[in-house]
Structure formats: C-alpha cells, structure tokens
Amino acid sequence: MSALTIQRGTRAELGIGDTFAMAGRNVRRILRAPDQVVFTLVSPILFTLLFRFVFGGAIRGLGSINYVNYLIPGIAVQTAIFTSSNSGFALADDRGNGFLDRLRSLPMARSAVLIGRVLTDTISNATGLVIIVIVGLAVGFRPHSVPGLVVGFAVLLAFVLATSFLFALVGLYASSSQAVNAATFPVIFPLTFASSAFVPTSTMPSWLRAFANHQPVTTVINAVRDLTLGNVTAAQRHQLFAGQSTSALVIQSLLWTVGIGLVFGYLALRRYNSTNL
C-alpha cells in the first residue's frame, strides 16, 4: 500500500475547500431533483397571482402606490424565508441516516457542513428571486431602479442566510424532517403573515400592528420595499414605514441579520460539535 499524498494548506484554506465541497454536494442533489425545485416555486407564483388579481383590488391604505409594486417584495421575503428552512430539513435527513456521523469522523473542518449548507440555501434563494422578479414583471411589477432592486435583494439574501442557521439548529435537534416541518411552520407562518408582506400594518388591529411593526420580517420587507419602490414621498414613508428613512430600515435589517446569524450560527455549530448529536 502506497501512502497517499495529502493536500497542504492552512486550516482556513482547507476549511474553505471543505465548505465548497459540501455546498457542491448539496447543489448537485438539488439539480438532480428539478421537480422539487419547480414544486417549491409553485406556491409563491400562486400567491403572486392570488394577491395581484384576487385580493389586490380590495387592499387599502396604499395611497398612490400600485399594489403589485407593494406585493412583490413581500412575496420575495416570504419565499426566501421558507427556502432558508431547507437547511433544517436537509440536516435532519443527513443526521437521521448516519451521514453526519461519517462527516464528523472525517478530518474535515467541522464548520464546513453547516456553512456549506446555509450557502446552498443562499444559492437557491438567489435563483428563486430571479424567477420571482420575472413572474412579477409579467404581472406588472416595475422596480424603480436596478441598483435599488439589487441592493434590496442583497439585504434580503443576507437576512435569510442568518435565518438558515436558525433552521439548521432546529434540524440538528429534530428527530426527522417531518418534525422540522412541524416545528418551523408555526413560526414561519405568523412571522410572514403578521407582517407588512401583503397588507399595510396600518390596517391591522392595534395589538397585531404592534407585533407586526416590531418584528424582523417586517423590517426586512420594508427595507426591500423602500429600495425597490424608490421615490417614496414623506407621506407614504409615514404611512408604510412609520416614517423611517431608507438607511434606518437597512441598518435595522442588517442588525437583525448579524444578531440572528451570530446567535444561531454559534448555537448550531455548538450543537453540531456536541458529542450527543
């Protein structure tokens, strides 16, 4: 038996290689199951059509803003959060069938499995956002400017990268991917619907409005919406964003992102490294 050569490199270099290896493996699996990709996009497309053509006409409180321009950022954020929960399902599956045990016994960077996983969701999300924009354009969505759209979506992608860590943590505790579904749906549903995603929070009863205005999903939706609408008047800003400026909305979104990312990234990594996994 001849000895094998081993790649040389600093810990960081090898760790980055491990992360790309894991992300590559995940992406390959997604590409092998295109039916699942299509299936996950059916629901946001239906939501777009439903709200644009069925409910949209009845929604008040927007002043001169066209509802479709209001709606698409909401759909984008909701879809991205749902997609970021894939980390939970995938890790629960890998843990359940013993694949994580194999990975944990290899001389690879332990963080690579988690980071590779959340990067995979980010890639899925970037792709999904392009499709949502195309569908949006087809039903009348007109972003104010391309840079505004790009910056807005960058803020969103950073936020859902952080929420992927949260779902990864759930996946590392769950007994199965069905359990992940049971645990995440009751969280995602109120956070995305009790928000400014589909209707202005000013139309909600005061107790719900108080929650909706102060939860991170609304902050991120408002930041993305502000950037894609462009030219928001002072009166509209007061009505839609509680008078907050664009930079205030973006900074708050980034603070939520960093906070959620650090806390749940740390907890998920600790859980992955835990010897009772």
Added chain:
Amino acid sequence: MEQAGGIQAEGSGAATGTRPDAAVVVDSLVKTFKGDVRALDGVSFEIPTGTVLGLLGPNGAGKTTAVHVLTTLLRPDSGRASVAGIDVLANPGEARKHMGLAGQFAAVDEGLTGMENLVLVGRLNHLPRAERRRRAVELLEQFDLADSGNRLLKTYSGGMRRRLDLAAALVARPPVLFLDEPTTGLDPRSRIDLWAVIEGLVADGTTLLLTTQYLEEADRLANTICVIDHGRVIAEGTADELKSRLGGTTVEVVLPDIETAARARSALEGVGDGDPVVDGLTVRLATTTGLATTSELVRRLEGAGLDVSSLQLRQPSLDEVFLSLTGQEPGVGNEQENGSAAYDRDRAGRGAP
C-alpha cells in the same frame, strides 16, 4: 541491588501495562447517558497493530458507544482512549486522520452516485484532485462496484450500499478501521462477500475493531474476542480460549434405542468429567482429555456389548460460550431478565444444543 531491581520492575509493570505496539488503547471508559443508563462502565481493551479485535455483545451492551468514543463522535465521562498513538480526547482532529469508520447504517449519500460519494470523501480527506479520482476508481474496482459507479445510490441493493460504505471508510487508507456491525441486516451471500473483503484488508496490515452480534463473524474474522455486556468487559481471549472455558470437548454417543441408551449411561459411569447426561438417544460426556476419554468409552461400550449408531467429539460453539457468559442469545436485547438468563446459563453449562 537485585532486590531493588525486582521491586522496580514490579512497580512499573503495574503502572503501565500498555503494549507499545497497540494501535488502539481503551482505558477505563465510563459513559452515562440521560436516565442513568451506564452505557460504558469501565471498559478497557487494547488492539495490537495489524490485528482484529471482535467486540461482541448483545444489543445495548455498549459496543457502539465504545466505537463512538474512539471515533471522536462521543466524549466519555471518564477514561482514556487513543488511536494510532494519538489521544482521541485531547487531539480529536489529528486522530481523525488515522481512522476510518463504517457504521450500522450505510452512511453514504443516496442522492449521489457511488463515484461521487467516494470522490467527496476523498476531497474531505484533502486528497489532491487526481488522487481522489484514482482512489475512487480503485475502490469501486476492489469492491466489485465498477459497473455501478455512475449510478445513483438509490438504485443500489443493501449489500452494494454496505460495500460502498466500507469503501468510503477506506478512501484515505486509514491504518485503523472501525466497523460497527458491518453485516447486520445483510443476506447471507452479501455477508460472506463482505467477510472476504474484510479479510483482504486485514491481510494488508489494517488494524480492525469489529463490533458484531454474530459469533460466526467474530469467530471467522477476529484474532481476539472481547465480550462486553452492560458496559463491562466480561471475557477476553481468542475464540479457542473462550471455548475452552466451557470445559473443552464433549463426547456424544447416539444409541439405537432408549433402552440401550439407559444401559450405556450406567456403563459409562465415571468416564469423563462428571456424570454422563442422557438426552433422548444421545449420551453426552464432558471432558478435557478428549482422546483418552473416547478410548475408555469405546472399551466400556464394547465390554457391555452395546451397539452404537454414531460417536463424535464436539467443541462447544461460540454461541454456547456467549450464552454462558451473558445469559443471553446474541442479538437479544436486555429485556430478557434473570429468570430466563439463569435457565440459559444452565442449559449452556450442560453443553446442550
């Protein structure tokens, strides 16, 4: 001077006891899980380099827990463990470079092809690109999977999946290999195929820790067998050593009818160790000196003018050893408690099948 030297030697012998050529050392491991389940209760063993240790025990005996500690997946409450001379608790990252693990469940990616699985593991072992591919091709060939290397694992049979799992554990040519029940759930044919592969590895100098519930498997593959139960080592030795603990050989004489059997029993009074036992048409004698006992037995039967249907010398099976040690059939869980265990031990002690 001499006296002092003697004392020193005695002292150092008691303090160390670790063989310098041991590839795996496990020393007084204790691990308690939630609910006060003591999975490991002071387990110690060593595996000399290039040999195979069979870790044998019923379900829940602590076999997998011991493997998980050695492969850095689990931290014990106390104790010490090293692989290839590296302390797995102090330096787990380094230890992982010297070991391969294949578990009870084929820990491979269903969504990738066989080739992709092996290349991924090669990449995560930091083999250079060309080397990964070369090694993957080589292993697919070696494990008789070359034709299915480009098929998704979803399409593999159970036996193929296990072979790929074992191949994945070997990608980086680890000097120490841990196989946790590698053939559980396989059909007999796949099991025999996998045994041949494992024998090949051992011939190449790999040190192997094999956990199993199958005595036949331990008997065939392991140099040393370590029987554990309730988290403790209850016996250790070669298969032959363990078998000889049950009093060595049994001589079995089968007589043509019940009446002759009874007469044979009285004729054989005093031959072998203890009284002859009659079981239907069979009379059994336990003995440690097989040949002498047999010739005496033949003389007595001839003297009594008795005809014999068959006569054989039989070693106790490893199953009987296992029963006598643990009071359980291998593979039976801990639910079976003392009542039946006492019965089993009794039965095994008589050497009845």
